[in-house]
Amino acid sequence: MPFKILEKSQIVPTIHQIIIEAPKIARKARAGQFVILRIDESGERIPLTIADFDGENGTITIIFQEMGKTTKQLSKLQAGDSLLDFVGPLGNPSEIEQVGTVVCVGGGVGVAPIFPIARAHKEAGNRVLTIIGSRNTDLLLWEDKVRDVSDELYITTDDGSKGHHGFVTDILKQLLEGDEQISLVIAIGPPIMMRTVAGVTHPFGVKTMVSLNSIMVDGTGMCGSCRVLVGGETKFACVDGPEFNAHEVDFTLLMNRLMMYRTEEQLAEEKYECDREGCQC
């Protein structure tokens, strides 16, 4: 039962959006959850956050960045093509309550998964301040969508080509030092960014959640591949998370484990490029 791609678009050169027909998952999905997909018989199972879902039309939107073999292969698919497997919704939904003011922080491709969370907080009656950042303007995605669900939107770029010249954490720090009482910070982005966010909010004692992107296989708690250390305890990101209290996460361990297959990943990518270009190596 393959899963059909209804729409495919390139957002920025290395980031793509795909809308998939998956009515059952779309009806169940909540902000903060993810799917696992497999393109074809020899493919790897890769997790991607549900960036948007539409229960009525029965669709799931994912946004992904080209990292290696599988995401590159995925970027070549077009509307009308199908995925072999599409499992979800996995992981726990974000906890959404009326708490006052919430700051949502999205870095790089993390802007997409922060969108449904910001929307849900807004719908729950919270004041939502959103900070999104990327290396430069060209890599900035979903600005309008995020603005629509935020009371205030701040933009940062590393090179200063748009918004604040600097990092998302610069703005976050300003907000925390300001007059407004902030009840919750939630951040999604590269592990380094999430670790920095945790460092910034810690002295202010503000509850901070991050969504961890550890390497996964089944996504149901069966393999233990996704284990992360939170508050000194081993947790499985796929079933205990993916969101955890940022102040308790061992980011060094997360980053080390993300490097586990670097040699193999390079080999797979080289082979993929070779096969595509038909070279004889």
Next chain:
Amino acid sequence: MPVLDRQHMPRQDPEKRRKNFEEVALGYSGEQAKKEASRCIQCKKPACIAGCPVEINIPAFIKCIDEDDMEGAVKELKSMNALPAICGRVCPQESQCEAVCVLGKKGEPVAIGRLERYTADWELGTKPIPEEKPEPTGKRVAVVGSGPASLTTAAELAKLGHSVTIFEALHKAGGVLVYGIPEFRLPKSIVLNEVKYVERLGVSIQYNSVVGKLDTLDELLEEFNAVFLGTGAGLPRFMDIDGENLSGVYSANEFLTRVNLMKAYQFPDYDTPIKRGQRVVVVGGGNVAMDSARCAVRLGAEEVTIIYRRGEEEMPARNEEIENAKEEGIKFKILSNPTRILGDESNWVKHIECLNMELCEPDESGRCRPEPKLGTEHLIDVDVVVIAIGTSPNPLIPMTSKGLKTTKWGTIVADENGITSKNGVFAGGDVVTGSATVISAMGAGKIAAKAINNFLNN
């Protein structure tokens, strides 16, 4: 006295098989099967049947082989066991039917398992024997999971005319049979064939469906007249020692899933990677440990060591697999227990520290508790560690449904008929017993199918 010696099972040469994932045991030839079948003395009160958890009429199917009636042998087998090609390969016959065969008292028992495998494989080589289609009852049953417990329940219920849908979290059916047990012990084509047989009986399988996430148990109960839970015991246990989360330290489930389900042994033709260690340590003494160690050898490791805290006698793995592992050059370090794992500067596992153990007098349970010998700590160089010390049931379903009782070990509470604390919900296999065997899971599936049928008819 037996007329002939037990027929030897041809196997791939150890030197050759260390380098491939093809099946190790090659199966009897027709001539061997007949010779072996003729050893059975057709006891009036056959002990073997009672030794079989699904009560196959063993002398009857063996007699068919002896009389060249292979179709009859298949029918006899399949009337009691829907997955004979699997059982013929992985059942611990030496502790079940063969353990009580009368010939075993003086010599060697009839090779019941090998004959079972021969019969099932014979059918695979022919056109499937058509099944009679029962009258549909209009009753609908949801079966969660597609391991041996679920496949058996589904097959039995379909034979009774109920409409059965299996919900499987993964993209392939078979449970541990496809993600855990390696190709060289149980070819995946064999599992697929038996899954197809269950489908031919009318069972439909929905893959990529995680119950508790996509549908909850309560939602299934609205749509179906009854639900069977055969979700196994897939949650890996760790030892809670330092260094367990270092890169290169695997749970057996992850290691085996990457290799078997995701075909990492064919990387990069298949995309899923696995670390091919040179010095691999596997902790544990069961089938899972043997399978992990034998996979590591085939992935090219120079040295593979199994670390087990009791003695070899106490190892829960099947004798045949311990013997196979030894032939393949795997080292056994018994009476040894890991105390911590150490990594290098990039956090990759480098050493494992072990402590020698000694067995004291058996306690009231009859088991010897291993005691550490103080001061015997020593380091072993490693680059991959696989932890195979057991699993427990996944809490996903009990967590997301009301009124389903579980024990403190996480297993689902069910009576001897598979009836749980929740009306209309039945369970069997590893999710009830904790990690056990394929045949006990199938036995539980059969009993639960009877209970479900009673429930549906009342």
